[in-house]
Amino acid sequence: MGVILSTAALAIGLLPLQENFSEDLSFAPPAREVDGLLGVPMDIQSLSATLIFDLEARTKEATADLVFKVGETGYPIFDIRQNIRSATLDMKPIKPETISIFDMGPQSGTMRLLEWEIQAGAPSILQLAYDLETPDAPAARGALKREKGLFFSTNFTDLKPGRYLEQWFPSNLIYDRFAFELELQLKNAKHEHLIFTNAEVEEIGNHNWRLRWPPHTTAFSPMLVIAPKDDIEVSTKTVKLTKGQKVKVTVAQDNKSTGSLKSSHKKVAEALKDFSKTVGPWPHGNRCTVYVRNSSGSMEYDGATTTAYGAIRHEIFHSWFGRGVKPRSQNDAWWDEAWDVWFADGGRYSRMDFSKPGKAITLCGSNPWNRTTAGQSYGKGAQFFARVAHLIGEKKLRSIMSDFFQENALQTASTQEMEAFLIEKSGNSKLQALFNRYVYGQDDLSD
Ligand SMILES: [Zn+2]
Secondary structure, X not given: XXXXXXXXXXXXOOOOOOOOOHHHHHHOOOOEEEOOEXXXXXXXXXXXXXXXXXXXXXXXXXXXXXXXXXXXXXXXXXXXXXXXXXXXXXXXXXXXXXXXXXXXXXXXXXXXXXXXXXXXXXXXXXXXXXXXXOOOOOOOOOOEEEOOEEEEEOXXXXXXXXXXXXXXXXXXXXXXXXXXXXXXEEEOOOOOEEEEEOOEEEEEEOOEEEEEEOOOOOOOOOOEEEEEHHHEEEEEEEXXXXXXXXEEEEEEEXXXXXXXXXXXXXXXXXXXXXXHHHOOOOOOOOEEEEEEOOOOOOEEEOOEXXXXXXXXXXXXXXXXXXXXXXXXXHHHOHHHHHHHHHHOOOOOOOXXXXXXXXXXXXXXXXXXXXXXXXXXXXXXXXXXHHHHHHHHOHHHHHHHHHHHHHHHOOOEEOXXXXXXXXXXXXXXXXXXXXXXXXXXXXXXXXX
8 A cells, every 4th residue: 555655656756855844743642542543643745635615606716636654553643723625545435434533622723534544654745625605713803805816825723623724725734844835826806906925835726826835834934915006005114124134024914904014014124133143044935024903812823924003012922932943842842922923013011020930821831742832931920031131131141042042943842842952051959849839830849
């Protein structure tokens, strides 16, 4: 079976030629039993999808080809929050019901189990077809009809499970890095539409684009906004950063958002210049894409953001911490919010009473299938870094964290790696007690 599978994968040209991060499975959760079957994590090799919006027929047809491997023989676990209409596994039709939905509890929500045993090692291809509807995920939104056409946003959040790429296409937990290619088409649009994305874009026709995301993409990376041209203002400016780095900044601003396009550009440029000087080089090539939305709720993407006007600085910082160096699991997703609040938002908490121990807090949990960032990551997380700053000094903390970014840019990092790095570079082993109490929630003052 393995031989046939890999030949099939090669035959349709889905296997990426570039690095596919084979160590990803070593960061995956352990296998688990699901309804009497051995559910195993998968390593996505590549995802190739098509999406066609027909504005006249009002259809939204999607297909997705997922090439994946498993590290141990079993039944692969992944997620997609769409209603699958038809599917094939290694070119043979399978019933959509054999891609079952199972519940993993409040932190993780539901996931999918492919009820077909897959042998370890060889790549398989799962091909899905479906109508793109409002995702079956908490507070998700589908494509919206607008007077001049349609509005669509990938619309991710880390505060609810199942709200990353899996809303729209088959995807995985965030340990997994894979290249993603999407062919996107709008048919029968009466008005011009524009797209804003952090993908590399090739225009292949009128309202027809090929989008390519790089191999270090994870489920929370891809940003895509589609909007009628008349609903937005847009401009591109080149910003010069330290050491001669130049970044082309595109700001698209919803007509109903607060702030002007000019002032948004100014905020983005200031943030880029500041962080490239104080943290490290912009890690996302020569582009930065910002969509200023007409509502609250902002989200970071790799080298991009969909943001409220007031959150621009915070979201741009995430392209260094969060989507530059990326949390390896959702348990690790506290540190980019905590460090963002402390560093970029100025939440220093320097007047805290450091003489008495505070309450133990769990920011980094231990459920390997967790898909929800701890809500206390912002305030309590910034307070944790205030304690670290009090212990080792602000200047040293900033410098060590910037080194941490530079050593791990475009890679994933765990809380334990950050902890070890901080302890080693500061030479202060008392940091361990701070991590134990204010990150891992251990209520033990003996150390
Ligand atoms: Zn944030």
